Amino acid sequence: MANRWNLPDLGFGAGLRTVHFQHILAEWPAVDWFEILSENFLDTGGRPAYVLDLTAERYPVAMHGVSLSVGSTDPVNFEYLRKLKALAGRTKARWISDHLCWTGVAGINTHDLLPMPYTDESLRHVAERVRTISDYLERPLFLENPSTYLEFAESTWTEWDFLAELTGLSGCGLLLDVNNVYVSSFNHGFDPFEYVDRIPVDRVVQIHLAGHTHKGTHILDTHSDHVVDPVWELYRRVYQRMGGIATLLEWDDSIPSFDTVHAEALKARWYRTMPQQEARSAA
């Protein structure tokens, strides 16, 4: 089952994080690919740029951003896009992704992935901006479902139907964050399996896995821990439905050793191959 761009299943990757630079340069670990947080490399010519260049020579790299603000009603920031495009050229990035969200208005960046009302107005607005952005970047844009902590009363679409409709209207693809589906399903009380079952198969080029923090009343998407079992079950379901898709383990807070992060990412291989019954009895 291929996506419509024939972008490859890169295997099991990890984020390129500062705390692991030394280890990566010394060991060149046998990880399949790296995802970089684009903003961490846009304006630096120092060690991060040096490590990135060496990494991009040896591994496939995908770029993942947090400041595109595709849902904002502020004007598109073309200076930012220019730098993204240059970085993508330099690293031979396999694709560029960001989130279905807005990060600020009135020229301010809150540096948070703020939720959209899922309305017809939002759909038209985001679709138009996606087209503008991918025209400028001369490549498709991939949007990730964010973890959200509130829902707007005026929303008329579910998030999964909104995303599915958006892909058709705008031509964008998807980065499906399975942990975010789970987090939002708890926070808003929907069925996460229904969500992943409704995502158009041919639009997904990448999957995110991550740990989170359960606060009792809600779950925060902290990327600070191991992936929980229900998220692995969702991952298994996505694999059964969509086949092998480039999978990345996000670990951004209380980051352990690179080997621990990589081992967590490689659990995904096991969940791909182990049928549910055997997995249950093995667990």
Add this chain to the structure above:
Amino acid sequence: MRLDATRLGSVQHWMQSYIREGGAAADEAAALIRPSRALAPLERLDIYRGMYELRLVEALRADYPGLVRLLGEDLFDELARLYVAAHPSRSYTLNRLGDRLPEYLARVEGLPKPGFTRALARLELAETLVFDEEESLHASAEFLTGVPADQWSGLRFRPISALRLLRLDYPAHLFADAALRPKKTRLIVYRRDFAVASLSVSEPAMALFEALAEGRPLSDAVERADRAKESEIFGWFRDWFSEGLFQSVEAAQPPRASASRTRTTRATRPSAAANPGP
């Protein structure tokens, strides 16, 4: 057209201003946001408000670790929140969020150790700028040997990009070094002319001095100064004598021991009782 003229725009402007500034918003939130099983609309919005401040304060902590150490986390965080309210991020990157913090601190009244705090802030800003600058080529001094002497006066030197010059009122780099970068340190702490002082020494010098202080003869003590050169050892003794670290030196057979005594006088503090009271 105002950017918030659309429904989506007005929702975003309202939400951002609450996230940044707070205020009474329960009614608006109830109209805009669905409650969850466990949380009221405003409580859900407050999750974003709480994370906003935390994220920006954390970014500033990462850029100013010395200031955090100097001021303590509580005071630093308080100042960081005030700073962010006055100078919100307007960039796609958090890297430059703290660029105006030194300038901001210069206007804050009631800072503890204000002069030192500002010097340290300027140093840490320069460090973040140097960290991110473009890598330059490095000229070699050998270049100069190829330049005829009559052309020297016209030479122009262009520094690397990753470099800043600072004039500070305090040696803030010593604090930043000491507080943030662990380093095995051996000190002789002593008093001289009633002022407390300390002398940082190498491990061999420390081992040698320890042996001397234990009463071992010089030849034993020197053996402890693992592979130190004779000239080095002479240098240490010169420093130690000039700082007055020995009260006496005794020969193995002491026919003239009293002649070698140095610094035997002990001055005493004038006692408080000796001062005539008012």
